[in-house]
Amino acid sequence: MESRSPYAAAPFMWRFMLVLARIIVFPLCRLRVTGDISPELRRGPLILASNHVSPFDPIVMTAACHKIRIAPRIMATGGLFDAPIAGAAMRKAGHIRVDRRSATVADALPAAARALKDGALVLVYPEGRIGLDPWMWPERGKTGVARMAALTGAPVLPVAQWNTHAVLPYTTPKHLLRSLLRAVRHRPVVHVRFGTPVDLTHLTGTPGAQAMQATRLIMAGIDATLAPLRTSEMETPHYVDTTRAEDLSRVRPRRHADNHVTH
Structure with missing residues (x-):
């Protein structure tokens, strides 16, 4: 007998929440989804x-x-x-609790x-x-994503x-309401x-050094995935959220397509 797809095998509560999200999103915005995940990666394990x-x-x-018919387990704030x-819905959906700034965060x-290791997709x-x-x-x-990848061999x-x-x-x-x-x-x-998956195969040094290298590569991969979505607003967004604080302490050097370093 052919096994069910990972999406079909997800807990009922999670599949219900996936449908509910589409209903909630529809009146609030026009959602455009691009890119896809290959059948091999969909079978897991995979870190998003x-x-x-x-x-x-x-x-x-x-x-x-x-x-796109995937049902990843989400690492979400406690x-x-x-x-x-x-809370009950998150637990029944099988998501993963992260208690930041607490003794149980580890x-x-x-x-x-x-x-x-059980073959899940995990979103973080x-x-x-x-x-x-x-x-x-x-x-x-x-460095948590890098350490998860190192522990499990899951692609990112x-x-x-x-x-x-x-x-x-x-x-x-x-x-x-406003x-x-x-x-x-x-x-x-x-x-x-x-x-597309980040290449983490050429890391060197101690496990800690490799985690730092992998983290930089993962964030650069997110940059590269984001850039086509904001081609006409590479520096300043068209819509500015005036409620956001600004914190320069965690700003990363970032390369444009022409290889000039910004920030």
């Missing part, structure tokens, strides 16, 4: 590493996953798991590694927060999303692009 620009990102990413309704890495935001780069490019990443595929900040700004849920009404009125175009 995405940039993070808005509180709306997880909903858009869920809708994009539904559109606060979601503590919410009365959302528990997330073994949990993700176990999921990957390697920046660890909504990025505060003034130009809205990905910040320096945490960069994913980029863009213009979600035009739907929900950085300070959401403050002025949430933001939603503006989004319904304008329905901005929001992009999600699935890239």
Whole structure:
């Protein structure tokens, strides 16, 4: 008997949430999904590493996953798991809790590694927060994704999303109703692009040095996946989220296609 696809084998609650995300997204924006994932990678294990620009990102990413028929397990902040309704849904969907700035944050890495060794797709935001780069490019990443890849041998595929900040700004849920009404009125175009796996085969040095090298390569891969989505706004976004703070401490050097270093 032919085995079910990984999407069909996902928990019912997660498949329901994937459909629900498409319904939520439709009135708020026009979702454009580009790129794809090969059949070999879809069977897992696979790490999806995405940039993070808005509180709306997880909903858009869920809708994009539904559109291309994948059901990755998401590494999500512990606060979601503590919410009365959302928490139960996240647990039933099989997502992975990350308690940042707590003594149990290290528990997330073994949990993700176990999921990957079981052949799962795992989605993670390697920046660890909504990025505060003034130009809205990905910040320096945490080494967790690189360590997950090293532990499991799972390939890392960069994913980029863009213009979600035009739907929900950085300070959401403050002025949430106003933001939603503006989004319904304008329905901005929001992009999600699935890239190509990052080559992590030529790393050298100690495990720590390799994790740092791999992290830089992964973030550069997200840059390269994001660049085609914002070709006319490489420096300053067309839509500026005035609620975002700016933090220069984690800004990364970034190369344009002409190899000039910016930032």
